[in-house]
Amino acid sequence: MNIPTLENNRVKLSPLSLDNYTHLTKISQQENLVQYSPSKIDTPEDLKAYVQTALDWYNNNTALPFIVFDKQTNSYAGTSRYMNINWHNSVLEIGATWIGREFQGTGLNKNMKFLMLQYAFETLKFDKVEFRVDERNMASRKAVEKVGGTFEGLLRKNVLMLDGFRRNTCCFGVLNTEWSGIKSKIFNGF
Template sequence: MKVPTLENNRVKLTLLDLNNYKHLSVIANQKNLVQYSPSKIDTPEDLKAYVQTALNWYESKTAIPFIIFDKQTETYAGTSRYMNINWHNKVLHIGATWIGREFQGTGLNKNMKFLMLQYAFETLGFEKVEFRVDERNTASRKAVQKIGGQFEGILRKNVVMLNGIRRNTCCYGILKEEWEILKTEVFEGF
């Protein structure tokens, strides 16, 4: 599976791999950056294991992990991925997204999501893109709603967190036919 480079004037997304993940070390050390995730990334060993897991899923064609480069600041900003890819049903998730605090609220995430949605719907031909967000993560929930994600319900206590607590997960989705409207109404001006 060939990984595309997704790029616009603001952001460039390329394959996250064992050759470039170290660019994310400083960001991964930010306190509570992934507090709503079941992943641990704050040590070099944990970050490498996180990337290796993503690459294992990439090899099995169920994920495509990206490293995010902010062209405005000329710095690596974080990571995101297509995951839980169901090629038969043409449904995938966009998730495992984390960007440094200095990039949050700057428009970087919206630019990145636009590119990922555009490629999923217009190039890969997917029918639906889903987002799964910890119920407590109000900032991420608002961000998904802002780009047109429709709330579809809550999976109760479906993910075990690092502290052993089971979280509730909010499910959002965007359908291909909704994308045609969203790309002009929500993402106009890109």
């Protein structure tokens, strides 16, 4: 499957590739940008390896990675992807999302999530979208709740972090049957 381009008047999500990832080099070097992730992106080599992993998952039909362009500031802002795609069970996860600090709290993430949820439910016809967030990451947990994610439970010590810490992961979900209500209530006017 080809990676689509998703776009509205605020944001453009385009296929992430080895040809465009360098637009994110400066952002990826922001201190503690992905402190709650098991990924390392703060050097050009680490960022390239991160993108290559996303592309490997894409080639295995389990991910669709995006580069995020903020139309309001006319600049690249970060990445997100569909991942852990389970075609048989019609479930996917939206994750590996990070945007520079200057874009956080501006409404960019809400626009990104709207486009991704809309495409997952209305075009791909998936039954469920999941989000998995480090228990300690209160900002991301609140962001997922703001876009309609329902807390479904906690996976205890299931992810090994770079510093050797084993994190607990909060699981959130949105069902296809909930999408029309979420779309009209939370994303009214998008």
